[in-house]
Amino acid sequence: MTSTGITRRELCGGIGAAAVPSFAPSLAQALEPTSALAALAASKGITFGCQISSSFFSPNYLGLYRGAVRVVTPENDLKAWRVRPSADRYDYSGADRVVDFAASSKIGVHGHTLIWGNGKYNPPWIRDLPHDKVAEFIVQFIKTVVGRYRGKMYHWMVVNEIFAPVPNAIYRSSYWLDVLGPSYVDLAFRTAAVADPNALLVLNDTHLTADSSFNDQQRKKVLDQLRAYKASGTPIHALGIQAHIKTTEGLNSEKIRAFVRAVGDLGLKVMFTELDVLDNMLPYDIPSRDEAVAQLYYKTLTPALNEKAVDSVFTWGLVDKQSWYNAPNAGAAFRRSDGQPNRPLPLDDQYKRKPCWGALAEAFKPGALG
DSSP: BTTTTTEEEEEHTTGGGGOOOOHHHHHHHOOOTTHHHHHHHTTTTOOEEEEOOOOGOOHHHHHHHHHHSEEEEETTTTTTOOOOOOOBOOOOHHHHHHHHHHHHHHHEEEEOOSSEEOGGGSOOGGGOGGGGHHHHHHHHHHHHHHTTTTTSSSSOOOOOOOOSTTTSBBOOOOOOHHHHHTTHHHHHHHHHHHHHHTSSSEEEEEEEEESSHHHHHHHHHOOOOOOHHHHOOOOOOOEOOOOEEEEEOOOHHHHHHHHHHHHHHHHHHEEEEEEEEEEETSSHHHHHHHHHHHHHHHHHHGGGGGTTTTTEESSSSSSSOOOGGGGOOGGGGGGGGOOOOOOOSSBTTTOOOOOHHHHHHHHHTTTTTO
């Protein structure tokens, strides 16, 4: 694929062009109301959710969440830099707003995320800790945060993005790896399991959906390490596949399904945790762009959703204007050259359903491309 766009034939490869429906606006708008999307997913044994942020707590947004999803994933409100801004203080204000909203709306919360190597999402003060206190920080932080919300989380995402995005290394460079070595992963999961014995514990990672030799290596790397964790007794219950899809990358549905099946064969559940499609390299024309995005949603999820291991699908937001690709601080690599916003999510900025909403509905229907 090139930056000038992708063809329908390329989009449909791996499923079969004749089997892929069109998601033109007429179909998308004719589908069930928003509340039925979660019901369709549930009919297939899958939980549908989306990312949420306490900074977007307006009546309109909250009404959308209540009607559309069964689980919400806090974007930043549970990350260490928000929850533990200083050594002597915890700040649960944002996290409590999300948890309280979910409880009042009878929807679940996905605990995202406890330990992440990305430095900007860790409180700066932890780098001043003596190295022999770093493991203690992990244990204390997880015990405290998981203990506070024990029994209130649908899942806990215990560690995020631990695998190196290069073929010649296993673990991604991080503060935790530098100080503790790879043992920090096992420590985090064992601590979370004690803090909430009934919680489903998730390892979340990226570069697992595209069709390339690099992604093939990443999938093998993750499977190898999951086998090793299982053999050592690390209490990992599920793998989160981030699924930030790019239109400039190839995508093979059968490779995704085979990977999901292989994870399930290890006795683990699979979650598509941060699904969206970056359309910044597609042409301006909105109808064709929205159709291309919808096809990639459909192709990513179908036929993988027919694997019993799949537990849930979470989009990384619901409304385009909420997308991290459109944030004021979004990186240049995410922006469109024509200055227009990206359209990566199921609803447009007027909260109208887009073709990718229809793609989700079609993928969630029982028996879809089984």
